[in-house]
Amino acid sequence: MSLQMVSTVNNSSLLQPGFSLLNFDEHVFFFGQKGWPKRSCPTGVFLLDIKQNELKMKPAFFSKDSCYLPPLRYPALCTLRSDARADEYRYIIHGGKTPNNDLSDKIYFMSLINKTNKKMTFQCIEKDLGGDVPEARYGHTINVVHSRGKRMSVLFGGRSYTPLAQRTTENWNSVVDCLPSVFLIDFEFGCCTSYILPELQDGLSFHVSIARGDTIYILGGHSLQNNTRSPNLYKLKIDLPLGSPAVTCTILPGGISVSSAIVTQISDTEFVLVGGYHSDSQKRLACNTIVLEDSKIEIVESVSPEWTPDIKHCRMWFGCDMGKGSVLLGIPGANKQIIPDANYFYILRCKGAEEDKEEELITQICSQTSSEDPGDSTPFEDSEEFCFSAEANSFDADNADTYNEDDEEDESETGYWITCCASCSIDINTWVPFYSTELNKPAMILCSSGAGHWVHAQCMDLSETMLLRLSEANVKYFCNKHVDLNKGLQTPQKLMCLKKPPMKPLHKKKTMKLSTSTKKSFLRRLFE
Numbered sequence: 001m002s003l004q005m006v007s008t009v010n011n012s013s014l015l016q017p018g019f020s021l022l023n024f025d026e027h028v029f030f031f032g033q034k035g036w037p038k039r040s041c042p043t044g045v046f047l048l049d050i051k052q053n054e055l056k057m058k059p060a061f062f063s064k065d066s067c068y069l070p071p072l073r074y075p076a077l078c079t080l081r082s083d084a085r086a087d088e089y090r091y092i093i094h095g096g097k098t099p100n101n102d103l104s105d106k107i108y109f110m111s112l113i114n115k116t117n118k119k120m121t122f123q124c125i126e127k128d129l130g131g132d133v134p135e136a137r138y139g140h141t142i143n144v145v146h147s148r149g150k151r152m153s154v155l156f157g158g159r160s161y162t163p164l165a166q167r168t169t170e171n172w173n174s175v176v177d178c179l180p181s182v183f184l185i186d187f188e189f190g191c192c193t194s195y196i197l198p199e200l201q202d203g204l205s206f207h208v209s210i211a212r213g214d215t216i217y218i219l220g221g222h223s224l225q226n227n228t229r230s231p232n233l234y235k236l237k238i239d240l241p242l243g244s245p246a247v248t249c250t251i252l253p254g255g256i257s258v259s260s261a262i263v264t265q266i267s268d269t270e271f272v273l274v275g276g277y278h279s280d281s282q283k284r285l286a287c288n289t290i291v292l293e294d295s296k297i298e299i300v301e302s303v304s305p306e307w308t309p310d311i312k313h314c315r316m317w318f319g320c321d322m323g324k325g326s327v328l329l330g331i332p333g334a335n336k337q338i339i340p341d342a343n344y345f346y347i348l349r350c351k352g353a354e355e356d357k358e359e360e361l362i363t364q365i366c367s368q369t370s371s372e373d374p375g376d377s378t379p380f381e382d383s384e385e386f387c388f389s390a391e392a393n394s395f396d397a398d399n400a401d402t403y404n405e406d407d408e409e410d411e412s413e414t415g416y417w418i419t420c421c422a423s424c425s426i427d428i429n430t431w432v433p434f435y436s437t438e439l440n441k442p443a444m445i446l447c448s449s450g451a452g453h454w455v456h457a458q459c460m461d462l463s464e465t466m467l468l469r470l471s472e473a474n475v476k477y478f479c480n481k482h483v484d485l486n487k488g489l490q491t492p493q494k495l496m497c498l499k500k501p502p503m504k505p506l507h508k509k510k511t512m513k514l515s516t517s518t519k520k521s522f523l524r525r526l527f528e
Contacts (some may be wrong), residue, residue, distance in 0.1 A: 001287070001305040002349045006053045006328075014046075014057070015330070015343060017318050018073030021048070022091050024112040027120070028322070029060055032073045036099050044071040047120055055345070066124040069108055072096030076142040076155065078211075080109070080187070092144075092153060092187075095137045101173075103136035103160060107185075127187060132194035134183050135160055139205035147214035147240040153185040154216055154238060157204045159224065169436045177203025177224045182236065184245055199249040204230065206260045210271065212292050214238050219290075219299075220276065222259035229279070231257040233297070254299050258284050260318070264350055266325040269293050272302065272350040274327050275319060283317060287350075305348060325351040416441045420455040421481060434458045435467065443467060449482035 008015060019032035022045075030046040037044035041059035049056040062069070075096030079089040090111035096104050107127045114121035140158025144151055159175045161167075167174075180200035185192045207221025218234040233255030239246040261276030261284070271290040278284050289302040311317060311331055319329035327348040417428045426442050435443050435457070443457040445467070457467050460480055470477055 001303065003305045003308070004053065004347050004349070005308075006050065006055055006345050006347055008055050008343075008345065013342075015055075015345070017330075018097065019071075020075060020077055020093075021320065021322070022077070022110065023323055024120075025115060027115075029120070030057060031071070031093075032075070032096065033071045034073070034099070035071075037071060043122075044069070045122065060120045060122060063113060063121055063123045066122065067108070067126045069093075069110070069124045070098050070104070072098065072104055074138040075104070076140045076158070078142050078144055078153070080144055080151075080153070092142055094134070094142055094155065095140060095158065097138050103138060105134065105136035127190065129185065129190055129192045131192040132183065133192055134194075135178065137178050140178070141207065141209040141218075143209055143211035143216050145211055145214050145216060145238045145240075147238055150240040152238060152240060152245065153187060154211070154236065155183040155185060156180075156209065156216075156218065156236075157207055157221065159203075159205045172437060175224065177205065179203060182247055182249075184238070184247065193245070195247045197247065197249040199234065199251055202226065202228075202230065208261050208263050208273070210263065210290070210292070213295075214240070215295060217292075217297055219273075220256055220258040220261055227280075229257045229259045229277070231255045233299075235297075252297065254297075256288065256299065262319055262321055262327050263290070264321040264323070264325055264327050266351045272325070272327075273299075274348060274350070275317060275329065285312070308346075310344065311346070319348075322347065325349060416444065418454070420444075420453075420459055421479065424456065424459050426456050426459065435464050437464070437468075445470060445477055447479040447482060448476040449478055453479075455479045 014030075014033045016034040018034070019030060022029045022031055028048045030048050031044065033044050033046075043060055043062050045060040045062075046057040047060055049058060072093065073096055076092075076094045078092050080092050081089040090109050093108040093110060094106075098104060107129065109125045109127055111123050112120065113123045134155055137158035137160045140155060142153055142155045144153050157180070158178045160178050162171055162174045162176055179196075180203050181194040181196055182200070183192055183194050202223045202225060204218070204221030204223060208219045210217045210219075214237060216236040216238070218236065220229060222229050233252040235250040235252055237248045237250070239248075256273070258273075258276040258278065262274045263271050264274070265271050269292050271292075273288040273290055276284045285304060285307060287302045287304045289300050291298045291300075311329070314331040317329060317331050319327055322328050327350065329346045329348055330343045331346075333342045333344050417426065418424075420426070431442060437443065444454045445457050445460070445462070447453050447455055462470075
């Protein structure tokens with residue numbers, strides 16, 4: 001095994017835990033960026049170009065008849081072929097998190113329909129299902145099995161939010177294990193059926209699943225209910241006769257207690273298991289070789305690479321299969337770099353260069369490599385690591401199409417762990433939730449002064465009631481530093497002048513005209 005460091009060029013903020021990689025025609029495409037797509041690449045899908053140990057990203061395009069595909073993080077993916085040895089295939093994408101942290105229950109088909117040196121065009125179709133439709137989830141796996149000339153997709157595991165009826169203020173954003181049901185999905189007829197097997201008692205997420213023929217092997221995984229990593233090795237066998245399918249499960253010895261592990265294929269029957277966690281506070285630095293032969297599986301420990309000191313001592317790590325025996329690993333660089341979202345990346349090659357040749361990958365691999373975003377979790381927790389499945393070779397696409405992150409808005413200033421003010425006391429290493437709505441990140445609010453900047457609600461001494469009121473109302477907020485300045489700049493509101501109706505003139509009293517003799521008579525009587 002060899003380990004080599006690679007550098008990212010002007011795009012490190014997009015390379016965050018939770019994304020996936022798709023392989024089409026010896027090219028690798030990035031999917032599931034952090035945040036919503038920008039105008040530089042509205043599809044959110046990029047071609048990854050690795051040249052001279054530098055990683056660049058180039059925008060990809062969708063056809064006009066494609067549906068909208070949001071940037072989903074931590075979905076389940078696998079390839080779907082017409083038969084086990086077909087050359088053409090498309091990707092199945094199910095579930096995952098949107099940039100708003102909403103969970104998706106949709107299924108998409110994604111295929112490459114046009115490729116030139118400067119432009120890659122995809123078609124994305126949303127598939128409707130009937131029957132026992134799986135609920136929205138993330139951290140699960142999906143595989144395709146072939147039996148008796150038929151094919152079927154198998155979905156298992158994952159996590160979801162607490163059901164609405166069971167949510168309270170304290171656990172509103174809490175996640176739970178999905179029920180350990182096995183879903184068989186027939187995309188030809190658009191129907192789905194769930195199976196409950198007695199051998200599967202606890203829900204699992206961020207496990208490894210390997211499919212071969214009519215059999216799926218499930219290894220490792222993390223259970224939230226009892227906070228354990230199962231040492232069991234499950235063997236799911238799917239029989240597809242003319243009638244109803246038959247699903248059986250067998251617990252095999254020789255499993256590994258690990259979560260967030262990565263699997264890469266080095267030959268037709270051999271795979272390498274890398275990375276993951278033994279527990280919440282212990283990374284797994286060992287490597288294993290998995291051999292599949294004649295409906296049997298064998299797991300043996302293999303020689304580990306010379307890990308660098310940075311990898312050995314980092315709080316967490318993440319990565320995914322790059323194909324053809326290579327794995328891309330990432331470690332956080334927040335403690336060493338000014339930009340908190342920046343990471344360091346390494347390519348681990350699990351076989352020699354002489355063995356790196358074209359191979360027909362009959363076996364389907366689906367590896368979920370994480371559980372919580374570094375900003376959403378504590379160290380060594382099953383951190384929702386991104387799925388990186390690329391090849392470390394050069395591409396022929398023109399460098400003029402390279403994605404330039406400088407064209408995007410700078411989002412580094414909106415990080416959760418910034419120093420928002422002179423008295424800011426929020427520290428990533430010591431912070432604990434203050435509001436009931438907080439889970440793994442401090443609550444923040446936008447100050448509308450000038451171009452706007454983010455501040456911690458706790459540092460502004462906002463009560464929970466006021467914070468909720470501000471989040472629901474469409475009003476501008478000014479932080480403690482700028483609130484007085486804003487008051488001084490305010491001008492009195494212009495009052496509307498009310499039109500007064502004209503007053504009616506008073507009626508003149510009627511007077512009587514007296515004659516001269518009458519007046520004299522009246523005066524004479526007055527002075528007598």
